[in-house]
Every structure is written in C-alpha cells, then in structure tokens.
Amino acid sequence: MSSGSGSLPRYIAQRLLLMIPMIWLIVTMVFILLRVAPGDPVTAAVGGKLNEEALDARRAALGLDRPLIVQYLDYLGDIATLDFGKTISDNRPITSIIVDNGGATLSLTIGAFAFALLMGIPLGLLAGRYRDSAGDVVIRIFGVVSYAAPIFFIGLLMQIWVAGPLGLPTSDIASPITKFQVEPVTHILLLDAIIAGDTESTVDVLKHHVLPCFTLGLLLSGVFIRLVRVNLLMTLKGDYVEAARARGIPERYVIRRHAFRNALVPVITVLGLQVALTLSGALLTESTFNWPGLGTQLIDYLTARDYAAVQGLVTFFAVVVVVVSLLVDVINAAIDPRVRY
Amino acid sequence: MTELYDAPVAARDDNAPVIDAQDIRIWYGSERGPVKAVDGVSFSLRKGEILGLVGESGCGKSTIGRGLLGLLPPGAEMDGALRFKGEDLLALPKKEMFAKRGAELGMIFQEPLTRLNPLMRISEHFEETLRTHEKSIGKEEIQRRALEVLRLMGIPPTRYRSYPHEFSGGMRQRLMIALALVLRPAFVVADEPTTALDVLVEAQIIRILHSLRSEFETSLLLITHNLGIIAEACDRVAVMYAGEIVEIGDAREVFSDPQHPYTRELLRSTISLSTTGLNFIPGAPPDLVNPPTGCHFHPRCPDAMNICATRHPVQHAMPNGTRVQCWAADLAHGRAPDLTEDDTAPLVREEISVADEA
Numbered sequence: 001m002s003s004g005s006g007s008l009p010r011y012i013a014q015r016l017l018l019m020i021p022m023i024w025l026i027v028t029m030v031f032i033l034l035r036v037a038p039g040d041p042v043t044a045a046v047g048g049k050l051n052e053e054a055l056d057a058r059r060a061a062l063g064l065d066r067p068l069i070v071q072y073l074d075y076l077g078d079i080a081t082l083d084f085g086k087t088i089s090d091n092r093p094i095t096s097i098i099v100d101n102g103g104a105t106l107s108l109t110i111g112a113f114a115f116a117l118l119m120g121i122p123l124g125l126l127a128g129r130y131r132d133s134a135g136d137v138v139i140r141i142f143g144v145v146s147y148a149a150p151i152f153f154i155g156l157l158m159q160i161w162v163a164g165p166l167g168l169p170t171s172d173i174a175s176p177i178t179k180f181q182v183e184p185v186t187h188i189l190l191l192d193a194i195i196a197g198d199t200e201s202t203v204d205v206l207k208h209h210v211l212p213c214f215t216l217g218l219l220l221s222g223v224f225i226r227l228v229r230v231n232l233l234m235t236l237k238g239d240y241v242e243a244a245r246a247r248g249i250p251e252r253y254v255i256r257r258h259a260f261r262n263a264l265v266p267v268i269t270v271l272g273l274q275v276a277l278t279l280s281g282a283l284l285t286e287s288t289f290n291w292p293g294l295g296t297q298l299i300d301y302l303t304a305r306d307y308a309a310v311q312g313l314v315t316f317f318a319v320v321v322v323v324v325s326l327l328v329d330v331i332n333a334a335i336d337p338r339v340r341y
Numbered sequence: 342m343t344e345l346y347d348a349p350v351a352a353r354d355d356n357a358p359v360i361d362a363q364d365i366r367i368w369y370g371s372e373r374g375p376v377k378a379v380d381g382v383s384f385s386l387r388k389g390e391i392l393g394l395v396g397e398s399g400c401g402k403s404t405i406g407r408g409l410l411g412l413l414p415p416g417a418e419m420d421g422a423l424r425f426k427g428e429d430l431l432a433l434p435k436k437e438m439f440a441k442r443g444a445e446l447g448m449i450f451q452e453p454l455t456r457l458n459p460l461m462r463i464s465e466h467f468e469e470t471l472r473t474h475e476k477s478i479g480k481e482e483i484q485r486r487a488l489e490v491l492r493l494m495g496i497p498p499t500r501y502r503s504y505p506h507e508f509s510g511g512m513r514q515r516l517m518i519a520l521a522l523v524l525r526p527a528f529v530v531a532d533e534p535t536t537a538l539d540v541l542v543e544a545q546i547i548r549i550l551h552s553l554r555s556e557f558e559t560s561l562l563l564i565t566h567n568l569g570i571i572a573e574a575c576d577r578v579a580v581m582y583a584g585e586i587v588e589i590g591d592a593r594e595v596f597s598d599p600q601h602p603y604t605r606e607l608l609r610s611t612i613s614l615s616t617t618g619l620n621f622i623p624g625a626p627p628d629l630v631n632p633p634t635g636c637h638f639h640p641r642c643p644d645a646m647n648i649c650a651t652r653h654p655v656q657h658a659m660p661n662g663t664r665v666q667c668w669a670a671d672l673a674h675g676r677a678p679d680l681t682e683d684d685t686a687p688l689v690r691e692e693i694s695v696a697d698e699a
C-alpha cells in the first residue's frame with residue numbers, strides 16, 4: 001500500500017492505550033458514587049443479622065476501616081488484575097458470578113443482536129430504497145414503536161400471545177432437566193449443550209432463547225431500521241452515487257454496490273454504541289423472563305443493598321462496554337480505510 | 342481493440358456535429374411553480390471542439406450539463422431536440438441511455454473529493470466502469486487500459502490499487518478525468534472541474550482538458566464561471582444568463598469584441614493585472630420562477646432601453662460572426678429596423694438602492 005495509509009496494527013495499539021484512561025475514569029466514578037451513598041456497605045447489606053463485633057470483623061475483612069484513598073488504590077490494583085472483589089452478603093467472588101451467570105447474558109445479547117440485524121438491516125434498506133411508499137411508512141412506524149415500547153410490556157405480550165401458540169417457554173434459560181444434564185464447560189449453556197452433543201438439550205435451550213432474544217432484539221431493531229434508512233437516503237443522494245450513474249453503471253448496481261454497502265458502514269459503529277443500551281435492555285429482559293444472567297444478579301444484589309457486589313458488577317459492565325467499543329472501532333478500521341487516520 | 346479507435350461513420354465527417362442541442366428547456370418543480378433553469382438553449386459541438394459555458398452561478402449551467410447526459414433529478418422536465426451523432430437522445434429508452442453514459446457521453450464534476458466511492462479502490466472503479474460497458478473484458482485488459490489513461494493524467498501505475506482518500510484534490514480530479522475518458526467518449530461535460538482546486542492545480546487540469554482533443558478527439562462542454570479558463574482552453578464560448586444563452590461565438594471574438602452588455606460586464610468584473618479596482622455587476626441574477634419581462638438582464642443592464650423591459654430580444658448573427666440576444670446589439674448593427682424612437686430611449690427606472698441590494 002502507499003505510504004500515506006495508516007497501518008492497522010498501529011491503530012489498534014493506539015486504541016488499546018486509549019482504553020486505559022477510559023476504564024480508569026469509569027472505575028473511579030463507580031467507586032466515588034458508591035462511597036458517597038449514605039450508610040456503610042456492611043450495615044446496609046447484613047446489618048441486623050449480625051452483632052456489632054461480627055460487623056466490625058466484616059468491615060475489617062473488606063478493608064473498609066482503612067482510609068478512603070488506600071481503599072481506592074487497592075481497588076484500582078484489584079481491577080488491574082481483573083479481580084472485581086467479593087460480595088458482602090454472601091461473601092462470593094464477583095468473578096465467580098461473572099463466570100456462572102455471564103454466559104446467559106452473553107447468549108441473550110448475541111441472540112438479540114442477531115434478531116435486530118436480521119430485522120433492522122433489510123427493513124431499513126427496503127424503507128430507504130422505496131422511500132415514502134406505503135411499505136416505508138409501515139416500516140418506519142414499526143421502527144419507532146419497537147424502539148419506544150417498554151421491554152417488560154413487549155415481554156408480557158410475547159408471554160401472553162406468542163408463547164402459547166408457538167409452544168415456547170417464557171421463563172429461565174432451560175428446563176431443570178437440561179440444566180442438570182449439561183456439563184458446564186464454557187458456562188454458556190447453549191455452547192455446552194452443543195459440545196455435549198445433546199440434541200434434546202440444545203433444542204430446549206434454543207427454544208428458551210427465542211422470546212427473550214426477540215424481545216430485546218426488537219428494541220435494537222428500531223435503532224437499526226432508522227439508522228440504515230437514513231444512511232441509505234443520504235448515500236443515494238451522494239456525489240459518488242451520481243458519479244457512478246454518470247458512468248452508466250445500471251441503477252441496481254449503483255444501489256447495491258455504492259449505496260447499500262456505504263450505508264451499512266455506520267451500522268458497525270452504532271452497533272458498538274448500542275452495547276450500553278443492550279446491556280441495560282438485557283437487565284430488564286432478564287428480569288421479565290426470569291433469565292439467570294448478570295442482570296438478574298445485579299438486581300438481586302441491588303435489592304440486598306450489597307454495595308460491593310454492585311460495584312464489582314457495574315465495573316465489569318463498564319469494562320465490557322469499553323472493550324466492545326474498541327473491538328468495533330478496530331473492525332470499522334479494517335473495513336473503512338479512512339478511519340485509520 | 343482496434344474498433345475502439347475506429348470512430349463511427351457519422352463522426353468521421355468532421356463537420357457533422359457530435360452533439361446538437363436545439364431549443365432545450367429544463368424546469369424543476371418547486372412549491373412556487375416551475376423553475377425555468379434552462380429556457381430555450383441551442384448550440385452544437387463538432388468533433389474535438391471545446392465550447393466554454395460561462396455565467397454567474399445559478400444561471401442554469403449545471404442543469405444543461407446534467408440534462409445532456411440524462412442525469413436530471415426526479416421532478417425535472419426537459420424538452421427540445423438533442424442529437425448525439427445524429428441520434429435523438431431524448432427519445433432513447435432509459436436502458437440505452439445508460440449504455441451511452443460513460444461509454445460515449447462522459448461527465449467530470451466540480452467536487453473531485455466526494456465523487457469517488459471511499460470504500461472502493463481506484464482499480465475497482467475502473468473495473469466496474471469497463472465491465473459495465475464491455476461485458477466480456479478481462480482483468481488484464483482492464484488494467485492495461487486503466488493504466489494507459491492514468492499515465493496520460495500523470496498518475497503513476499503504483500497507485501492503481503490505492504483508495505481515493507490517499508490522493509490529493511488535484512490528483513482526484515485527474516482520476517475522475519481518467520475514469521471519464523477510459524472508454525473514450527466522444528462528448529464530455531466538465532462542470533466547473535477546477536473550481537474546488539487551487540490555482541496551480543487548476544492550470545494543470547486545464548492543460549489536460551485542452552489536450553483531450555488531440556489525445557482522444559473528445560468534444561468538450563467546459564462549464565465554468567472563470568473567464569480566464571475559457572480564454573485559455575476554449576474554441577468557442579457561450580455566455581449564459583438566467584437560463585438563456587445571450588451570446589455565443591468564437592472565443593477570441595467574444596473576448597475582444599463582446600456584443601452583449603452582460604458579456605462586457607462579466608469581462609470587466611474579472612480580475613486582471615490591467616484593472617485597478619474590482620468591478621462587479623450590481624444586483625443579483627433574477628428569480629427563475631418569475632423572470633423579468635422582456636430581456637431577463639434589463640434590470641441590471643447599463644444600456645437598457647424602453648423596449649428591453651417589454652419585449653424579449655431574439656438571437657441574431659452579428660457582423661463578427663457571434664450570435665447575440667440583445668436589443669442594443671441589434672440596434673447597433675441594424676438587426677432591428679422597426680424599433681421606434683420611444684423603444685430605443687434609455688429605460689427610466691428607480692435607482693437600485695443600497696437598501697434593496699442588501
């Protein structure tokens with residue numbers, strides 16, 4: 001390639017370096033927010049259940065009796081070694097929560113993205129291609145409604161109207177038998193069932209995924225429909241599209257090669273930006289469908305007022321968002337050569 | 342290969358026009374009514390000839406350029422007679438017009454920076470263009486022909502697989518020219534090809550365009566608002582005002598002996614070493630939905646007579662061979678014998694006040 005082109009490895013290195021201050025900022029904010037919350041974490045979580053000495057012992061064990069700055073530096077050190085701490089209420093390492101429950105959230109969000117892209121991209125392209133047609137209007141309304149409708153409401157509709165006729169389960173990630181039978185290897189139940197070669201369990205897990213993934217995917221598809229439609233309209237008016245027509249390139253190729261492709265580039269960026277929205281959506285979806293993921297865990301620990309657990313989990317969520325954004329940027333740079341500058 | 346250089350029979354007769362436009366009218370739909378962007382324009386170009394089209398911005402130059410290639414946006418209407426090598430382009434089915442575009446009719450745009458698809462390599466642009474028009478062409482042949490035009494444009498073959506953003510503005514315009522010429526079209530419209538570029542690059546591009554006639558025998562409609570470019574590159578020049586050609590003729594004649602007051606004012610308002618101050622034409626080009634009655638230029642014309650405000654002038658040939666649409670020129674050269682004294686009295690009008698202009 002020519003000399004002016006930025007190299008991909010260098011770009012990745014730059015982005016990796018940039019990640020460090022981002023994560024530091026988030027971690028610090030989480031730390032401060034939870035410390036300024038009234039009451040001390042131990043009393044909040046297990047106060048009333050233990051006597052004063054036991055509480056003091058707990059505080060000492062968690063290092064809460066040390067100066068704030070020491071706690072902060074200690075916490076930073078832990079995060080750097082990927083140690084997110086322990087819960088107060090049941091003294092469980094956050095890392096083990098992530099390992100045990102992260103898989104369910106992961107498969108839920110990936111499934112939701114798959115649904116969202118499968119619905120959002122074709123519908124967005126159609127709406128943009130046949131702008132102002134009846135189809136366009138219907139798709140646009142669908143996009144707005146699916147984005148605006150509350151997750152628990154859609155979830156409820158699914159549970160009442162869709163689950164029955166299609167014979168789909170409305171709760172949990174698998175039936176108890178499946179959970180009992182499948183050996184945890186990756187801690188992603190679907191993968192584990194496939195690895196075990198257990199068709200029955202695989203189908204069972206897949207069936208459990210349909211409604212939650214669709215519900216969360218619907219929310220995201222609204223974002224993609226609008227994004228793809230607007231992008232397509234813009235590229236269709238673009239200078240290089242007109243120039244391609246002026247070279248006699250037939251309209252269907254102009255649309256396919258020049259407009260569609262270019263309209264889809266920003267989708268990848270937005271995909272990255274939607275990770276935060278997806279995680280918050282996943283939280284609600286999980287509680288609607290009783291899904292054993294990180295969201296349910298977070299809500300449980302929030303209800304238990306277990307600050308240490310909340311701090312650990314929120315920090316983990318934040319790190320995920322940052323890492324995924326980085327990944328998206330790198331993919332973007334690989335596709336669009338202009339980004340590398 | 343050889344058939345490429347064998348021009349069709351019609352064009353072999355060097356005097357037969359390559360493109361012949363008669364009484365072209367183009368409207369855009371708007372809420373206020375049709376915008377008469379081009380209103381009865383006629384001209385023709387012979388093989389290898391360069392016709393410059395000048396005028397203030399908004400007078401319909403780009404609209405003509407697009408109209409000739411059938412690239413008008415939806416909602417635009419066009420009528421008149423448009424012949425390319427004797428063939429009626431306006432009657433052509435859409436599909437055949439697509440086949441002509443790129444292969445026989447080319448277009449070079451004003452903004453080279455945004456005219457190439459940022460996600461496609463230069464090579465892919467050439468492959469797409471050549472394959473569209475020559476279905477069975479092989480990859481090596483594509484590369485050979487692309488590199489040949491690129492070399493003529495001064496782009497080294499090593500850059501063939503680069504992306505558009507790796508080139509400067511001037512280089513990108515040369516790429517656009519190469520892309521427009523790779524199929525050796527007989528007629529090319531260049532719409533302000535240098536307006537977005539700096540002066541040194543501009544000179545280079547103009548030299549390239551000027552050399553097209555010898556390298557490619559291309560007829561060129563060169564649209565610009567820069568009279569310097571016309572003087573340098575064009576054989577003939579058409580001066581456009583408010584959707585009409587008000588003066589057309591040999592470039593040297595038009596420059597040395599302008600007949601239309603608008604041409605004169607336009608020439609006076611170009612910066613040159615001999616002028617001390619910067620002249621400008623007072624007022625602004627008219628609204629093309631409701632153009633002024635009579636001659637469209639009369640509200641701004643220093644020579645306006647009474648007749649100019651009421652009757653539209655007709656294009657007449659002048660003694661120097663140019664064709665001009667102007668009552669004053671008609672009067673000076675005896676082309677309008679039946680005008681009364683009242684007709685030719687200077688037009689009395691309210692002064693264009695500073696407040697009006699602002």
Ligand SMILES: Nc1ncnc2c1ncn2[C@@H]1O[C@H](COP(=O)(O)OP(=O)(O)O)[C@@H](O)[C@H]1O
Nearest residue numbers: 369376378397398399400401402403404414629
């Ligand atoms: N797509 C369009 N829709 C409506 N009006 C247009 C459109 N394009 C150009 N016009 C109008 O047509 C007139 C001529 O425009 P144009 O051909 O671009 O002039 P020029 O190239 O000489 O600057 C202008 O008044 C402009 O506002």
Ligand SMILES: [Mg+2]
Nearest residue numbers: 399402403533
């Ligand atoms: Mg223009």
